[in-house]
Amino acid sequence: MNxxxxxxxxxxLDRIVKGKNYSNLIANSAFFPNTITYAPYTIAALHAxxxxxxxxxxxVNSYWSSPKFKKDEYELLSSYLQKNGYYTYADVINDLVLPxxxxxxxxxxxELNDDLTVRHKLLLEEMKNKSEQNKDFFLYLHYSNIHxxxxxxxxxxxxxxxxxxxxxxxxxxxxxxxxxEKADEYLGEMIRHCExxxxxxxxxxxxxxxxxxxxxxxxxxxxxxxxxYDYTLISTALFYHNSLPKKITKNQIRSIDLLPxxxxxxxxxxxxxxxxxxxxxxxPIINGNSEERIAFSQxxxxxxxxxxxxxxxISSIRTDKWKFISNxxxxxEELYDxxxxxxxxxNVIKKYDNIASELRYKLKKILFSGE
Amino acid sequence: MSNSLxxxxxxIVLDGLRSDKFHGSNKTSITPYLDSLIKNGAYFxxxxxxxPCTVPSVASTITSLYPFECIIQDKNLFTINPKLENxxxxxxxxxxxxxxxxxxxxxxLGLDKIYDHTETYSVSSKLWNGLGEQIxxxxxxxxxxxxxxxxxxxxxHILSYPKKQRLQNGPKEIxxxxxxxxxxxxxxxxxxxxxxxxxDKINLQNTLVVxxxxxxxxxxxxxxxxxxxxxxxxxxxxxxxxxxxxIAQKMSNxxxxxxxxxxxxxxxxxxxxxxxxxxxxxxxxxDEIDEDVRPYKKRLMRASIWxxxxxxxxxxxxxxxxxxxxxxxxxxIKQQVRSIDIFPTIFEIAELNQNPLGHGKSLLPLIHNxxxxxxxxxxxxxxxxxxxxxxxxxxxxxxxxKYFRDKNDNTIKVHLYDLKNDPLEENxxxxxxxxxxxxxxxxxxxLQNDNGFNYERSEQILDIDEEKKIEEELRKLGYI
Numbered sequence: 088m089n090x091x092x093x094x095x096x097x098x099x100l101d102r103i104v105k106g107k108n109y110s111n112l113i114a115n116s117a118f119f120p121n122t123i124t125y126a127p128y129t130i131a132a133l134h135a136x137x138x139x140x141x142x143x144x145x146x147v148n149s150y151w152s153s154p155k156f157k158k159d160e161y162e163l164l165s166s167y168l169q170k171n172g173y174y175t176y177a178d179v180i181n182d183l184v185l186p187x188x189x190x191x192x193x194x195x196x197x198e199l200n201d202d203l204t205v206r207h208k209l210l211l212e213e214m215k216n217k218s219e220q221n222k223d224f225f226l227y228l229h230y231s232n233i234h235x236x237x238x239x240x241x242x243x244x245x246x247x248x249x250x251x252x253x254x255x256x257x258x259x260x261x262x263x264x265x266x267x268e269k270a271d272e273y274l275g276e277m278i279r280h281c282e283x284x285x286x287x288x289x290x291x292x293x294x295x296x297x298x299x300x301x302x303x304x305x306x307x308x309x310x311x312x313x314x315x316y317d318y319t320l321i322s323t324a325l326f327y328h329n330s331l332p333k334k335i336t337k338n339q340i341r342s343i344d345l346l347p348x349x350x351x352x353x354x355x356x357x358x359x360x361x362x363x364x365x366x367x368x369x370x371p372i373i374n375g376n377s378e379e380r381i382a383f384s385q386x387x388x389x390x391x392x393x394x395x396x397x398x399x400x401i402s403s404i405r406t407d408k409w410k411f412i413s414n415x416x417x418x419x420e421e422l423y424d425x426x427x428x429x430x431x432x433x434n435v436i437k438k439y440d441n442i443a444s445e446l447r448y449k450l451k452k453i454l455f456s457g458e
Numbered sequence: 459m460s461n462s463l464x465x466x467x468x469x470i471v472l473d474g475l476r477s478d479k480f481h482g483s484n485k486t487s488i489t490p491y492l493d494s495l496i497k498n499g500a501y502f503x504x505x506x507x508x509x510p511c512t513v514p515s516v517a518s519t520i521t522s523l524y525p526f527e528c529i530i531q532d533k534n535l536f537t538i539n540p541k542l543e544n545x546x547x548x549x550x551x552x553x554x555x556x557x558x559x560x561x562x563x564x565x566x567l568g569l570d571k572i573y574d575h576t577e578t579y580s581v582s583s584k585l586w587n588g589l590g591e592q593i594x595x596x597x598x599x600x601x602x603x604x605x606x607x608x609x610x611x612x613x614x615h616i617l618s619y620p621k622k623q624r625l626q627n628g629p630k631e632i633x634x635x636x637x638x639x640x641x642x643x644x645x646x647x648x649x650x651x652x653x654x655x656x657x658d659k660i661n662l663q664n665t666l667v668v669x670x671x672x673x674x675x676x677x678x679x680x681x682x683x684x685x686x687x688x689x690x691x692x693x694x695x696x697x698x699x700x701x702x703x704x705i706a707q708k709m710s711n712x713x714x715x716x717x718x719x720x721x722x723x724x725x726x727x728x729x730x731x732x733x734x735x736x737x738x739x740x741x742x743x744x745d746e747i748d749e750d751v752r753p754y755k756k757r758l759m760r761a762s763i764w765x766x767x768x769x770x771x772x773x774x775x776x777x778x779x780x781x782x783x784x785x786x787x788x789x790x791i792k793q794q795v796r797s798i799d800i801f802p803t804i805f806e807i808a809e810l811n812q813n814p815l816g817h818g819k820s821l822l823p824l825i826h827n828x829x830x831x832x833x834x835x836x837x838x839x840x841x842x843x844x845x846x847x848x849x850x851x852x853x854x855x856x857x858x859x860k861y862f863r864d865k866n867d868n869t870i871k872v873h874l875y876d877l878k879n880d881p882l883e884e885n886x887x888x889x890x891x892x893x894x895x896x897x898x899x900x901x902x903x904x905l906q907n908d909n910g911f912n913y914e915r916s917e918q919i920l921d922i923d924e925e926k927k928i929e930e931e932l933r934k935l936g937y938i
Binding site: 128150151153154180181182183234237238239242243312387389393394395396397398400415416417418 | 868903906907908909910924925928929931932934935936937938
């Protein structure tokens with residue numbers, strides 16, 4: 088079976104569930120709306136997805152650390168597929184977002200000028216040809232135009248503390264909606280093209296977002312990659328193939344669970360010569376089991392610096408009900424009751440110090456596991 | 459300014475010299491020359507170093523950054539982060555030729571990569587047994603002008619030698635009470651004439667002279683009974699490896715290193731075992747200290763037994779004297795200043811146009827009686843090498859208060875001292891002064907970087923070209 092992996096960079100859950108094309112696809116897929124990313128920015132987020140392992144172990148835990156990926160210790164999705172005879176092709180936004188390892192072709196598109204719909208349809212056609220030559224393929228498509236809009240209209244115009252930006256939340260929402268509409272159209276086009284080419288039967292289609300994007304929720308983060316709040320930590324994942332149950336799982340899962348899940352669906356065995364990955368296959372959940380998974384995330388608050396930090400300075404641990412955040416940059420901690428306070432507005436760390444202690448311990452345990 | 463108009467700069471570091479033993483009522487050494495220099499220059503009574511020992515302190519001074527920002531851990535050594543700009547390199551860019559003389563023990567700091575010309579001397583070399591002549595020769599052989607000469611003198615470290623060796627190799631003054639109340643002060647007295655000889659070799663009209671230190675020491679406060687107490691501790695710490703070791707060492711030395719597999723591991727095992735033996739022998743002594751001894755003395759005794767590297771003033775108050783080129787005489791400045799301010803001051807006095815590095819501020823306004831806001835001094839219980847790191851303490855000092863705590867947890871080892879009323883830091887008032895603790899903690903927290911207060915490891919530092927490439931890519935993506 089082929090793998091078509093569509094990465095919707097910066098797509099927010101609240102828009103995804105309302106998107107016309109997204110909704111159609113969700114209705115026919117195993118959908119995980121509460122997929123918690125390891126990092127709320129693309130570089131570390133995707134390295135975690137591709138290795139099934141948190142970045143504090145793989146070495147990729149900041150915007151700067153792509154070259155530090157421990158390739159000898161952790162096997163990547165692309166390498167698994169390449170070693171199993173797949174033709175592997177990535178069309179990416181930038182050199183840093185993914186390791187090139189395991190890709191037969193690794194191509195960087197021009198997010199400002201390329202028409203990604205046209206470009207990616209052509210790639211699907213090219214893959215169709217491969218498929219006809221009895222060659223399985225893995226196609227990674229990076230939809231980067233939400234980022235493009237945010238980069239031009241937010242990242243380059245405001246800083247993380249611009250009063251002007253945080254005072255116009257409505258306008259920010261509208262702007263994001265225009266970017267998302269196009270993303271939704273793109274996704275619809277891709278799925279329809281897959282159907283038209285007859286690729287859906289013999290391809291697993293995985294659609295994920297890597298992180299959310301702020302529309303001005305919290306001062307100090309104009310877009311993403313600063314804090315560990317849900318508006319950026321919640322990414323999504325969707326598995327689309329006829330053989331899979333159509334199901335929405337509300338419990339949280341982790342982006343690191345995607346790799347073992349994909350391998351299980353494609354019947355590719357895990358290579359135990361590498362260090363064990365942190366993620367666990369989602370197939371038991373897809374097949375009806377219910378289980379709680381704890382999610383660990385890290386981010387780097389640049390504060391007033393003009394560039395992101397080289398090491399993470401915020402770590403969080405999340406369950407379906409609680410989130411505990413440790414802010415190393417100012418020695419503070421936060422605890423949120425996500426069930427009753429989904430927008431994380433009331434820090435209840437003083438009220439529930441027993442919960443905080445338990446989560447602090449779990450967080451420390453995970454952090455130490457990376458040493 | 460053309461090179462011919464730029465002043466030469468002589469930068470003298472008297473390792474381990476504490477400010478109250480350089481000038482003031484606590485001083486009993488006989489130093490007519492240093493006293494005259496103080497009268498001829500601007501002396502800062504309350505200069506605070508960033509670290510209690512040489513490596514982090516020197517790194518901090520020449521980068522104007524705090525130790526956790528400028529030191530990297532390169533395997534088993536601390537060294538200056540080679541990626542950072544520093545003031546000495548900037549002097550080179552401005553046409554200076556830079557020279558340095560320092561003891562070989564700090565080779566790993568990487569000063570040889572920073573200075574144009576470096577000379578090291580051995581641990582046993584002291585001013586009175588040959589080093590003095592070596593420096594005279596250096597000063598007599600013309601250095602290329604404008605020059606910057608860094609002279610780091612380790613003579614006061616003789617106080618850490620075992621008694622017999624110290625008295626044999628020390629200056630004649632060390633046993634003569636007329637040179638000071640303790641051996642530390644007597645060694646300072648012995649250094650004074652040498653400084654006169656050195657400075658007589660240079661023209662103070664076109665040379666800016668800075669005399670300072672990298673850190674202080676508890677030894678400066680020893681009375682006779684404490685000297686005896688310390689001598690006993692030094693003796694106890696000495697380790698006799700025994701006959702078996704000596705035979706094994708002889709045998710292993712006869713085998714070529716590359717043929718002796720596991721040699722390093724065995725040596726490491728042996729060192730660890732020795733260290734743990736010494737620890738076992740010394741730590742019980744901490745409990746033997748009499749309860750009634752006053753807190754300050756107790757601290758000195760504890761430091762003598764097991765070298766607590768906390769951030770008390772004994773280690774952090776250093777002298778700072780600036781004289782020569784354009785410096786007015788008879789200036790005693792009481793305000794708190796920091797070792798990270800020294801190089802920005804030199805640059806402003808010498809009128810060297812250069813964007814300031816790090817956090818330091820030029821002290822020239824103070825020299826000219828102009829208003830200058832006191833800035834808090836960051837303190838770190840840093841060590842010379844990773845193996846000595848046992849006290850992760852950080853703190854902050856104003857002229858009123860000293861606050862310090864555990865590096866990673868602001869609820870552990872919290873100390874607050876009222877320096878005006880309790881200069882010996884005997885009474886920890888942290889529990890009774892939560893608002894001051896909060897205020898000081900806020901000041902401290904502001905200073906940390908992305909890494910908290912932790913050192914970078916060299917393997918975490920990307921190749922410079924690689925980092926530039928990443929920076930370019932991140933810029934394209936709008937993140938920078």
